[in-house]
Amino acid sequence: MLELKNVTVKYGPVVAVRDLSLLVKEGSITALLGANGSGKTSVLMAIAGLNRISSGQILFNEERIDLIPAYEIVRRGLVLCPDSKLIFQNMTVFENLKVGAYTRKGDIKKDLEDIFSIFPRLKERLKQLSGTLSGGERQMLAIARALMAKPRFLMLDEPSMGLAPNLVREMMKAIQMINRTGVTILLVEQNAYSALKVAHYAYVLQTGRIVIQSVAEELLKDRKIIEGYLGG
Amino acid sequence: MFLNRLILGLSTGAFYSLVAVGIVMIFKVTGVMNFAFGNMAMFMAYVAYTFVxxxxxxxxxxxxxxxxxxxxxxxxxxxxxxxxxxxxxxSMLIVTLGLLMILEGLSTQIWGTQYKAFPELVGGKPYIFKGAFGIVVFRKQDILLFALLAFVVFATAIVMRYTKAGLAVKAVSENEKISQLMGINPGKVFSWSWVVGTMMGTTVALLGAPKTYISPTMMVFYQLQGFTAAVLGGFDSLIGAVIGGLALGVIENLVGGYISNELKTTFSLVVIITILLIRPQGFFGSREIRRV
Structure with a gap:
């Protein structure tokens, strides 16, 4: 469904991602793991069209998307849910959700109900300014906002960041739920164990290169690798 | 007399409000302080003059x-x-400054430095009301001005609250990059804010032209007061810009009437500085929400 072929991303002279190739199959949860600064977010930004790549190709459903603007990529069903700091903090929760549905026509009531069934907390907070939400609620809102676009392919940037362990488990469950509704997921995480438990396939990124790729279960068995590359 | 001064103040203030709204609209969305705002309107007023x-x-x-x-x-x-x-x-701000000078020079080259008269959009006798409160005079041009201001306020409120376009404006003004992830094309929003803002500037210039005459510097004072009004209103709030403008106009006219006509600009600016000392974010400016 999504394929990166020899992608390189540079910020001026600094190479953030080097000659990276990866494949995400339709219907799967694929994890992209790596420590801080390994280039995970740069990869996501490149796929979403917010970073231009300096060489290589990005294909979504066989179509090259690395040359089209970010707001057009969303219309193809490929949606990035960025870091939870990047919700619209001066807007209410409801407004955030409406912006999420910006590309769609027609009624969004049904989708709102679907989303409240995954994240009931958001329903209570609907009128609140999202800048006043707690860390966990922001994360929920970020994901909910992305879901409002009805993605076929959802990219999540560290959904577990800053969450308490029990909330991380809940979040991972929510991600599985979303996947079961037919959404393909690319999950970027620093928290390797939690991500590997829900993912089907995983790539490990180190200083801008893929160093390991494997079925998630296999990787989960090999503690040494996880600890070596990801620091546990 | 007080009533007439108030009305006069409100009509001057309505000019400031409209300029402030135009400037704030562009600033809010694109983050650019458009210093050429007044001169773009001035240039268009000259074009209108040519047609007249x-x-x-x-x-x-x-x-x-x-x-x-x-x-x-x-x-x-x-x-x-x-x-x-x-x-x-x-760097964008510098471009608008450059544009300000280019337009001033260009208009002098084309139309000369002599002041040109411009007729009122609606002329005719003013409405006069007599009563226990004394005599109140409403000029037709002022009524048009108030109607325009009311329309702008109303239309903006509707668009911002109930339409997708309003949502896009809010999103882009908060975070241009992230709004692209929602499928919003920020370029389109930028274009619209400049289109609407510039049209408002031109309308203000033509409404004011019978009083100021058309000249290369006709909008300088309006722009200055527009900026002041915007600051008073909080700079990122459209309704703040409207109220800031009206307040500035009224303060200015009351000072002019009761204290000293020469001091009216100075005095009104002192009042505003005092207000801002007490409330630095203006009447309606957002206190930024920051993550701790």
């Missing part, structure tokens, strides 16, 4: 010049500011 000179009448001139202004605003944003958007906001 060949005999079209002021209303037709306005109707011809409005789409031209839209095009003008669109072109300035798209071809002079968009290409350097990635540099910094201050």
């Amino acid at each position: 000179e060949i005999g079209t009448g002021p209303v037709v001139a306005l109707l011809v010049v409005l789409p031209l202004s839209a095009l003008f605003g669109f072109a300035v944003e798209k071809y002079t500011l968009r290409p350097i958007r990635h540099l910094s906001h201050s």
Whole structure:
């Protein structure tokens, strides 16, 4: 469904991602793991069209998307849910959700109900300014906002960041739920164990290169690798 | 007398409000302080004057010049500011300063330095009301001005609250990059804010022209007071800009009437500085919400 072929991303002279190739199959949860600064977010930004790549190709459903603007990529069903700091903090929760549905026509009531069934907390907070939400609620809102676009392919940037362990488990469950509704997921995480438990396939990124790729279960068995590359 | 001063103050203030709304609209969305705002309007007023000179009448001139202004605003944003958007906001600000000077020079070259008279959009006898409160005079041009201001306020409120376009404006003004992830094309929103803002500037210039006459510096004072009004209102709030403008106009006229006409600008600015000392974010400015 999504394929990166020899992608390189540079910020001026600094190479953030080097000659990276990866494949995400339709219907799967694929994890992209790596420590801080390994280039995970740069990869996501490149796929979403917010970073231009300096060489290589990005294909979504066989179509090259690395040359089209970010707001057009969303219309193809490929949606990035960025870091939870990047919700619209001066807007209410409801407004955030409406912006999420910006590309769609027609009624969004049904989708709102679907989303409240995954994240009931958001329903209570609907009128609140999202800048006043707690860390966990922001994360929920970020994901909910992305879901409002009805993605076929959802990219999540560290959904577990800053969450308490029990909330991380809940979040991972929510991600599985979303996947079961037919959404393909690319999950970027620093928290390797939690991500590997829900993912089907995983790539490990180190200083801008893929160093390991494997079925998630296999990787989960090999503690040494996880600890070596990801620091546990 | 007080009532007449108040009305006069409100009508001056309505000019400031409209200028402030135009400036704030552009600032809120694109982050650019448009210093050329007044001079773009001035240039368009000269174009309108040319039409009036060949005999079209002021209303037709306005109707011809409005789409031209839209095009003008669109072109300035798209071809002079968009290409350097990635540099910094201050580089864009410098471009608008340059544009301010270019337009002033250009208009002097084309139309000369002599003041040109411009007819009122609606002329005729003013409405006069007599009663226990004394005599109150309403000029038709003022009524048009108030109606325009009311329309702008109403239309903006509707658009911002109930339409997708309003949602896009809010999203882009908060975070341009992230709004792209929602499928919003920020370029389109930038264009619209410049188009609407520039058309408003032109309308203000033509409404004010019978009083100020058309000259290369006709909008300098309005722009200055527009900025002041915007600051008073909080700079990122449209309704704040409206109220800031009206307040400034009223303060100015009351000071002019009861204290000293020479001191009215000075005194009103002192009042505003005092207000801002007490409330630095203006009447309606957002206190930024920051993550701790």
